Amino acid sequence: MSIYSFKELKLKAGDIIYMQNENGEGITGIFEDYNSSQETFRFQNYSNGKNEIIQIEKLQSISRG
Numbered sequence: 001m002s003i004y005s006f007k008e009l010k011l012k013a014g015d016i017i018y019m020q021n022e023n024g025e026g027i028t029g030i031f032e033d034y035n036s037s038q039e040t041f042r043f044q045n046y047s048n049g050k051n052e053i054i055q056i057e058k059l060q061s062i063s064r065g
């Protein structure tokens with residue numbers, strides 16, 4: 001996924017998101033914050049209850065839940 005497409009979503013802390021990772025697995029969670037220097041974001045994963053960091057370029061897609 002491109003950084004440009006990600007930024008167009010204008011996600012804010014607390015937004016519910018749905019994404020597909022590079023393996024096509026669907027993940028739902030709560031967006032926490034974006035790290036522009038590393039092009040990653042942190043979110044709380046609903047399926048395992050953990051905070052995780054995702055590299056944006058490795059996503060197939062992301063949208064608001």
